[in-house]
Amino acid sequence: MIRHLFTLIWNRKRSNFLLMSEILLSFFVLFAVSVLLVSNYYNYQQPLGFEYENVWELSVNPGQDTLNRTEKVSQIMRRLQSTPGVVAVTSTSSNTPFSFSTMNTTQYTYKGKGGPLTERYDADDDMVKVLRPKVVAGRWFDRRDAAATRPPVVVNQKFVEKLFGQESPVGKVLVTSDGKEEWQIVGVVETFRSGSDFASNDPAIFDRRILQDSAVLGAYEMPVLLVRVQPGSGAVLEQQVVKDIKDISKGWIAKVNTLQENRHDKLKIMLTPLIALGVVALFLIINVALGLFGVLWYNINQRKAEIGLRRAMGATGSGISAQFLGEMLVVTTLGVLGGVLLAAQFPLLGAFGVETPVYIMAIVLAALLIYTLTAICAFQPSRIAAGIQPAVSLREE
Amino acid sequence: MEPTLTKSALLPDAAASISLKNTPMIKLLDIEKVYQTDTIETVALNRVNLTINKGEFVSVMGPSGCGKSTLLSLMGLLDEPTGGTIEIDGRSVTSYSDRELARLRNHKIGFIFQSFHLINDLSVLDNVELPLLYRAGLSGKERRQRAHAALDKVGLSARTRHFPSQLSGGQRQRVAIARALAGAPEIILADEPTGNLDSVMGDEIMDLLLGLNRVEGTTIVMVTHDENMAHKTERLIRFFDGSQVS
Ligand SMILES: Nc1ncnc2c1ncn2[C@@H]1O[C@H](COP(=O)(O)OP(=O)(O)OP(=O)(O)O)[C@@H](O)[C@H]1O
Ligand SMILES: [Mg+2]
Numbered sequence: 191m192i193r194h195l196f197t198l199i200w201n202r203k204r205s206n207f208l209l210m211s212e213i214l215l216s217f218f219v220l221f222a223v224s225v226l227l228v229s230n231y232y233n234y235q236q237p238l239g240f241e242y243e244n245v246w247e248l249s250v251n252p253g254q255d256t257l258n259r260t261e262k263v264s265q266i267m268r269r270l271q272s273t274p275g276v277v278a279v280t281s282t283s284s285n286t287p288f289s290f291s292t293m294n295t296t297q298y299t300y301k302g303k304g305g306p307l308t309e310r311y312d313a314d315d316d317m318v319k320v321l322r323p324k325v326v327a328g329r330w331f332d333r334r335d336a337a338a339t340r341p342p343v344v345v346n347q348k349f350v351e352k353l354f355g356q357e358s359p360v361g362k363v364l365v366t367s368d369g370k371e372e373w374q375i376v377g378v379v380e381t382f383r384s385g386s387d388f389a390s391n392d393p394a395i396f397d398r399r400i401l402q403d404s405a406v407l408g409a410y411e412m413p414v415l416l417v418r419v420q421p422g423s424g425a426v427l428e429q430q431v432v433k434d435i436k437d438i439s440k441g442w443i444a445k446v447n448t449l450q451e452n453r454h455d456k457l458k459i460m461l462t463p464l465i466a467l468g469v470v471a472l473f474l475i476i477n478v479a480l481g482l483f484g485v486l487w488y489n490i491n492q493r494k495a496e497i498g499l500r501r502a503m504g505a506t507g508s509g510i511s512a513q514f515l516g517e518m519l520v521v522t523t524l525g526v527l528g529g530v531l532l533a534a535q536f537p538l539l540g541a542f543g544v545e546t547p548v549y550i551m552a553i554v555l556a557a558l559l560i561y562t563l564t565a566i567c568a569f570q571p572s573r574i575a576a577g578i579q580p581a582v583s584l585r586e587e
Numbered sequence: 588m589e590p591t592l593t594k595s596a597l598l599p600d601a602a603a604s605i606s607l608k609n610t611p612m613i614k615l616l617d618i619e620k621v622y623q624t625d626t627i628e629t630v631a632l633n634r635v636n637l638t639i640n641k642g643e644f645v646s647v648m649g650p651s652g653c654g655k656s657t658l659l660s661l662m663g664l665l666d667e668p669t670g671g672t673i674e675i676d677g678r679s680v681t682s683y684s685d686r687e688l689a690r691l692r693n694h695k696i697g698f699i700f701q702s703f704h705l706i707n708d709l710s711v712l713d714n715v716e717l718p719l720l721y722r723a724g725l726s727g728k729e730r731r732q733r734a735h736a737a738l739d740k741v742g743l744s745a746r747t748r749h750f751p752s753q754l755s756g757g758q759r760q761r762v763a764i765a766r767a768l769a770g771a772p773e774i775i776l777a778d779e780p781t782g783n784l785d786s787v788m789g790d791e792i793m794d795l796l797l798g799l800n801r802v803e804g805t806t807i808v809m810v811t812h813d814e815n816m817a818h819k820t821e822r823l824i825r826f827f828d829g830s831q832v833s
Pocket of ligand 1: 623
């Protein structure tokens with residue numbers, strides 16, 4: 191019977207080819223959608239690499255006041271550090287966790303090897319106390335770095351993987367491609383996915399930039415402070431903090447957000463296109479299903495005489511339905527196989543920087559979806575086929 | 588279920604089959620068939636009592652619409668009567684399940700249709716193998732051998748790789764006959780087997796059926812519109828408006 195199925199399918203290759211192409215195309219589209227959904231889900235499952243609970247973001251806007259900015263910000267930081275309820279304070283660049291700003295560069299090279307696209311953050315010694323990234327090799331910045339000959343940097347593991355491979359990175363010197371600037375790696379953190387819960391694990395580098403020591407805020411630079419507070423701190427502390435800032439800076443505008451709120455806002459904005467995509471994908475799937483359903487329905491109506499004949503020759507109703515499901519299974523499998531061959535090129539070529547397990551999961555998901563879809567679409571028509579009476583064979587068309 | 592499944596098909600000499608002549612093969616008792624559509628009720632068969640004996644070659648005639656095809660579909664277990672009992676080889680099939688009916692059709696009955704009903708996407712050989720596909724316990728090799736043997740009997744062993752569209756009408760009907768023979772049935776039901784053929788080809792087909800009946804003792808019921816054909820058979824039954832008239 192299986193041989194017979196293959197003979198039938200082979201002899202009907204022209205019409206089956208169309209069906210197979212439809213399945214292959216649908217598989218491919220579902221694969222693309224799956225990659226997006228799976229990779230987002232995959233990222234969502236990964237650790238962020240820092241702790242955002244009980245961290246506040248203070249945006250300080252000096253407005254027209256350009257006088258002694260650096261000094262005033264340092265003074266604010268010292269005041270905050272001594273405020274009861276505040277655990278630690280760090281000053282950083284505007285690309286804080288869950289913000290809408292990014293600062294990336296490819297300037298870091300190692301022994302002539304170009305560096306990956308890397309997100310760059312300003313950091314000071316206390317950032318490790320505020321965001322608590324997990325240091326896995328070397329150490330975080332501290333006082334010792336003030337005397338360093340080369341500016342110290344901390345990188346994440348992804349950066350190490352891209353630039354050093356298996357080599358140990360601590361102590362290595364990074365240079366710009368023109369050789370004018372140099373940095374020394376003092377430590378490695380595990381991951382740092384600050385963009386959003388859906389951000390992929392990209393290379394990151396932290397530059398030591400201490401306001402109190404040497405750095406001077408540029409004329410248009412907005413100081414951003416991150417403050418870790420004691421769990422349970424609320425409005426009272428927030429008012430205190432804003433008041434302190436105003437006292438010191440005389441008229442600067444200060445705004446407090448929790449990172450939790452920022453995360454939530456970012457998540458909403460990231461989810462919107464994903465939901466839209468999901469809806470589009472759903473319509474697509476319905477479309478594919480209707481198409482398949484129509485083709486199968488048409489097929490069975492075309493083959494009523496054949497079905498009647500087979501029944502007259504001794505096929506049972508369930509035998510007929512099994513034959514149709516079997517044919518559909520073979521054609522679907524051929525289509526899916528073609529689709530998998532195409533889809534497998536993406537992980538093989540390492541395209542789009544998506545991790546291989548994501549591609550594999552997406553392939554499995556797309557294949558499952560296609561099989562479910564064809565099973566659903568083939569079910570009703572094959573039941574109809576099973577119900578066709580053998581007597582139709584005696585009626586002439 | 589039937590221990591003597593292919594007995595008569597395996598009996599080569601005519602004398603042996605003639606001795607079976609008085610045992611009923613198909614028996615219709617008070618058969619009634621009413622087709623019920625939304626508004627119209629058509630009585631296709633009205634209280635038909637008919638016995639076809641083993642090894643008989645019976646032809647059925649009658650005007651169009653008198654119920655000949657309906658009669659054949661009931662004898663072939665393709666449809667159920669609305670009243671009455673059908674007995675095949677001495678057993679009533681009234682309580683048979685779909686599976687049992689399918690099995691009986693497969694083992695006992697071969698069909699030949701006016702418009703051949705070959706599957707165009709299958710080769711001649713694959714078409715002839717069709718009834719054997721639905722028979723358990725046959726290897727691919729056995730199926731092939733039987734199909735070749737059946738094609739040999741109808742003189743088409745040179746055309747096994749052809750497709751139906753590459754054959755003439757007479758050749759197609761011979762393929763259909765080979766298909767009916769492949770399963771070695773005791774009964775062949777033929778609904779106007781020569782209806783779509785010219786008289787020369789029709790005679791060829793008729794000779795094949797006559798030979799089959801004479802040599803293998805196959806019971807044959809044939810619907811025809813051709814008096815000449817009908818008179819070549821042992822018995823002629825006439826139908827009019829759902830009832831047997833002679
Ligand atoms: N499936 C059906 N539904 C309703 N009526 C039917 C059906 N099949 C047959 N009939 C009716 O039953 C009657 C007998 O039909 P049948 O096909 O047996 O005639 P027939 O003797 O074979 O005619 P012909 O010589 O034209 O083939 C006709 O009146 C026909 O219209
Ligand atoms: Mg008819």
